[in-house]
Amino acid sequence: MNVRAVVFDLFNTLTAPVDEVDFRASVRDMGLAAGVNPDAFTRGWFALWRQQLDGTLGTTEAGVRRVCEAMRAEVARARIERAVEVRMEFSRRALRPRGDAVATLRDVRRIGVRTALLSNCTADVPNLWPTSAYAELIDEPLFSCVEGLVKPDPDLYQRACERLGLGPAACIYVGDGDDQELTGADRAGMRAVLIKTPEATAASSLSERGSWSGEAIDSLSEIPGLIRTGSAA
Known part of the structure; x- marks a missing residue:
């Protein structure tokens, strides 16, 4: 698909x-x-x-x-x-963007693909979201503290699909692997892709950074190519 x-x-x-x-x-x-x-x-x-x-x-x-x-x-x-x-x-x-984040979001939208966000976060994040660099580039932002659901709860992934008006098979999920989010996305029927973050600091006990054997990319700028070709390196 x-x-x-x-x-x-x-x-x-x-x-x-x-x-x-x-x-x-x-x-x-x-x-x-x-x-x-x-x-x-x-x-x-x-x-x-x-x-x-x-x-x-x-x-x-x-x-x-x-x-x-x-x-x-x-x-x-x-x-x-x-x-x-x-x-x-x-x-x-x-909330400062990583170097290629804003450009990648723009590229994804430019090729006609919608964007959503699933974040495990506290109440300060949705309060700051409207003034963030991402607000105009994410079609459907979902925050755990607003939705009452925390990744990897399958209902949170399903809710994102519902907001997008799409089935999970039409969605790629990209994350750094904390909170078992990639396994959660995969179980929900999404295509899960790890973004490698070797510079990231200590991961949570639920991190999949070191154990994920599925698709992975080194930078967000690879995502438009991933969409076009259908595979990751």
């Missing part, structure tokens, strides 16, 4: 590599901004990570408040707001 859509992962796929040290330091800085013990705040933040990804906690502010409440810390609203802004500052940095 001809490729009619490309579904992209976001972090470490469309974005430049996210620095794990910077990521964890930013969470600690949130604790400092809130005026609480930064190490305890960091532990609390990651203890609630799944609930942030699936949207259970709602806004970033609600997440900060929940962590502080669990620490039994009374925190002024101004400090909560500052902690939220620290998170937003990190996410703005994390």
